[in-house]
Amino acid sequence: MTQGAPAPGPALWNLGFRPFYLLASAFGAAAIAVWAAQLAGWIPAGAYLAGHLWHAHEMIFGYTVAVVAGFLLTAVRNWTGLATPSGVPLACLAGLWVAGRVLVLMPWPLAAAVVNAAFPICVGAAIAVPMVRSANRHNYFFAALLVFLGMAVLAFHLSLQGRVALPARLGLLAGLDMVLFVMAVMGGRVIPMFTNNGVPGTNARRTLATERLSLGSVLALLAADLAQAPAEVVGAVALVAALAHAARLWLWQPWRTVRTPLVWVLHAAYAWIVVHLALRSLAAFGLVGESLALHALTVGAIGGLTLGMMTRTARGHTGRILEADGWETAAYALVMAAALVRVGGGIALPHALVPTATVSAALWSAAFAIYAVRYWPVLTRPRVDGKPG
Numbered sequence: 432m433t434q435g436a437p438a439p440g441p442a443l444w445n446l447g448f449r450p451f452y453l454l455a456s457a458f459g460a461a462a463i464a465v466w467a468a469q470l471a472g473w474i475p476a477g478a479y480l481a482g483h484l485w486h487a488h489e490m491i492f493g494y495t496v497a498v499v500a501g502f503l504l505t506a507v508r509n510w511t512g513l514a515t516p517s518g519v520p521l522a523c524l525a526g527l528w529v530a531g532r533v534l535v536l537m538p539w540p541l542a543a544a545v546v547n548a549a550f551p552i553c554v555g556a557a558i559a560v561p562m563v564r565s566a567n568r569h570n571y572f573f574a575a576l577l578v579f580l581g582m583a584v585l586a587f588h589l590s591l592q593g594r595v596a597l598p599a600r601l602g603l604l605a606g607l608d609m610v611l612f613v614m615a616v617m618g619g620r621v622i623p624m625f626t627n628n629g630v631p632g633t634n635a636r637r638t639l640a641t642e643r644l645s646l647g648s649v650l651a652l653l654a655a656d657l658a659q660a661p662a663e664v665v666g667a668v669a670l671v672a673a674l675a676h677a678a679r680l681w682l683w684q685p686w687r688t689v690r691t692p693l694v695w696v697l698h699a700a701y702a703w704i705v706v707h708l709a710l711r712s713l714a715a716f717g718l719v720g721e722s723l724a725l726h727a728l729t730v731g732a733i734g735g736l737t738l739g740m741m742t743r744t745a746r747g748h749t750g751r752i753l754e755a756d757g758w759e760t761a762a763y764a765l766v767m768a769a770a771l772v773r774v775g776g777g778i779a780l781p782h783a784l785v786p787t788a789t790v791s792a793a794l795w796s797a798a799f800a801i802y803a804v805r806y807w808p809v810l811t812r813p814r815v816d817g818k819p820g
Contacts, residue, residue, distance in 0.1 A: 433487025435700045436569055441811070442811060442812050442813045442814075443810065443811045444517055444518050444519075444521045445517055445813075445819065445820055446504070446505050446508065446515075446521075446743055446748065446820050447500065447502075447503070447504025447505045447515055447516065447517075447521060447524075448466050448501040448502065448504070448505040448516060448741075448745060448748060448810075449501075449811070450501070450521065450522070450525045451498065451500050451501025451504070451525065452498065452499045452501050452527070452744075452745055452806065452810060453803065453806065453807065453810045453811070454497055454525060454528065454529070454638050454740045455494050455497040455498045455501065455737070455741070456741065456799045456800075456802040456803040456806065457799075457803040458493060458494055458532065459494045459795070459796075459799040460796045460797075460798075460799035460800040460803060461793075461796070462486075462489050462490075462493065462494065463792045463795045463796050463799075464614060464791060464792060464793075464796045466817055467488040467788060467789045467792035467793070467796075468759075469482060469485075469486075469721065469788060470784075470789070470792075471785055474491060476679075476772050478536060478537055478538045479534075479535055479536065479537060479538055479539070479540050479543055480535040480543075480591075484591070484599070485535060485623075486537075487603050488535060488584075488603070489532070489535070489586065489712055490729050491584075491606045491607055491610065492531070492547055492551075492580070492584045492605060493528075493531070493532055494737075495525040495610050495733055495737065496528075496550065496551055496580060497528055497665070498552075498579075498737045498740075498741065499610070499613060500524070500528070500550075500551070500554045500577075501741075502617075502740060502744065503554065503558050503573055503577075504521070504554065504557065504558065505744060505748060506557040507561055507562060507567075507570070507573075508561070510562070510565075510567055511561040511564070511565035511567050511572055512565065513561035513563065513564055513565055515557060515558060515561060516557050520557075524550070524553060524554060524557070527546065527549060527550050527553060528550050530546050531543070531546045531547040531550055534546050534547070534694070535547070539754055540588065540591070540592050541592070542557065543588060544584075544585055544588030544589060544592070545585075547584045547585075547588065548581040548582070548584050548585035548588070549581070549672070550581070550771055551577040551578070551580040551581040551584070552577065552578050552581035554577050555573075555574040555575070555576075555577030555578045555581070556574070558573060558574050558577070559571070559574035562574065567571070573723065576609055576612070576613060579605075579609055580606055580609055580610075583602045583603075583605040583606040583609065584602060584606060585602075586601065586602040586605075587599050587601075587603055587606070588602075590602060601656070601657070601659070604656050604698075605656060605657055607725070607728060607729070608649070608652055608653035608656055609653065609780050610733065611649055611652075611704065611707075611728065611732075612646070612649045612653065614701075614704065614732060614733070614736055615645060615646055615649050615704070616646065617740075618697070618704075618736065619637065619642055619645065619646070619679065621697075621740075622635070622683055622697050622698065622701060623635035623636065623637055623682075623683050625693075625694055625697065625743070626683055626684070626687075626688060626694055626697075626698075627748070629688075629691050629693060629694040629793070630687055630688050630690075630691050630694055631686075633684050633687045634684065634762065635682065635683040636683070637680045637682065638677075638682065641675065641678050641679050642679070644671075644675040645672070645675040645676050645678075645679045648668060648671050648672035648675050648676075649672055651671075651672070652665070652668050652669055652672055652708075652711075653676075655668050659670065662716070662717075663715065663716070664714045665711070665715045666711075666713075666714075666715030666716045667712075667756070669708050669709075669711040669712035669715060670685075670708075670709070670712040672708045673705055673708035673709040673711075673712060674702055676701075676704050676705045676708060677705045680698065680701055680702060680705060682692050683701075685698035685699070685700065685701075685702070686782025692755040692759065692760040693739070693742065693753060693754060693759075695745055695756040695763075696735055696738065696739040696742075696755075696763040696767075697735070697736060697739045697740075699731075699735055699763075699767055700731060700732050700733075700734070700736040700738075700739060701732065701736065702731075702765075703727050703730075703731025703732035703735060703770060704727065704728070704732045706723050706731065706774070707727040707728035707732060708724075709723075709733070710723050710724035710727055710774075711724040716724065718810075719778070720777065720781075721775050723777045723778065725749040726770070726773045726774055726777070727770065727774050730766070730769050730770040730774070730791065730795060731766075731767070731770030731771075731774065734766040734770065734795060734798070735763070735766055735767060735770070738762060738763060738766055738798060738799070738802060739763065741802065741806075742755060742759050742762075742802070742806075745806055745809055745810060746809075748814075748820050749810075749812075749814045749815060749816060749820070750814040750815045750816030750817075750818060751809070758801055758805050758806070759801075759802075761798075761801065762797075762798040762799070762801040762802055763798075765794045765795070765797050765798035766794070766795060766798040766799075768794050769791045769792070769794035769795040769798065770791075772787055772790050772791040772794060773788060773791035776790070776791070777790075
């Protein structure tokens with residue numbers, strides 16, 4: 432099938448962004464609400480993964496990987512001009528993802544491990560085929576990263592089950608570092624372009640030295656985490672990375688985007704990457720808790736970038752105008768507020784974890800509930816311009 436050929440069946444299965452953005456947003460809203468209820472002691476935990484382990488696993492390998500899958504299955508079709516899964520194969524991928532969400536709540540740990548590892552590996556294989564056929568070597572590493580994400584989640588599960596002698600935390604941390612690298616790569620590609628297109632005259636720039644240092648420092652942080660390097664090494668690498676990404680963001684001139692929500696949300700989310708790296712450095716030296724750094728990345732950076740990109744790409748690939756309405760702008764503000772409450776509250780009110788985490792969760796859930804409700808008709812109906820996709 433070529434890029435322009437329509438997929439048979441319901442529009443939901445036409446292209447990867449449709450089912451995975453819908454699943455991710457609905458799951459993101461529900462799962463964080465459930466976690467807050469567990470944290471407050473209102474409901475019991477699941478049978479296999481429980482408490483913070485379930486929360487961390489599902490944030491990285493549930494919600495985030497679903498958005499990455501939807502984005503890449505769509506982007507690779509554009510990059511290569513060749514088809515990515517649609518119809519029944521796409522529905523099977525979505526079913527595999529859903530099975531992973533169910534199995535972590537069941538008393539079948541090995542099945543949960545296999546299925547959750549299989550999903551990113553299968554998506555990696557699905558995007559590798561058109562990239563190899565079109566010799567799109569520039570983007571091969573995305574397929575490799577998905578395979579590595581599969582290995583990270585498998586290592587997490589096998590460690591938790593006592594089958595390998597590795598700390599379970601290592602799989603989670605490696606998964607987050609890989610997601611951070613994906614965001615750094617795609618952010619560097621699209622944020623300056625979207626800024627210059629959406630806010631004429633901004634002149635968002637990139638320099639070779641800044642790009643190399645920004646991406647290289649994230650890879651160095653991943654390597655340090657995998658090697659379980661001394662805290663001082665991790666702290667030094669994270670500090671260099673924070674400075675590099677702050678310089679990168681400065682070149683994009685975020686202050687010029689405040690009147691364009693579809694653009695400012697990407698800048699605001701990227702700023703949370705800088706905060707995350709700075710806090711990781713401080714945490715390595717024992718100055719703040721590591722949880723603050725992790726939530727700056729997950730709530731602020733991942734939450735904001737995924738929400739912004741899900742809005743923009745869904746609008747673009749369904750033939751709609753690239754402009755955020757009031758509901759979408761409210762969703763952006765809610766997810767940024769969730770990050771401020773979770774991280775800022777953790778700093779200002781360290782002994783009030785349950786109240787601040789609960790408020791943050793409510794704000795996050797509201798943001799993604801807005802997206803799920805507003806984009807249900809967008810994602811389940813054909814393009815408004817009649818084109819395939």
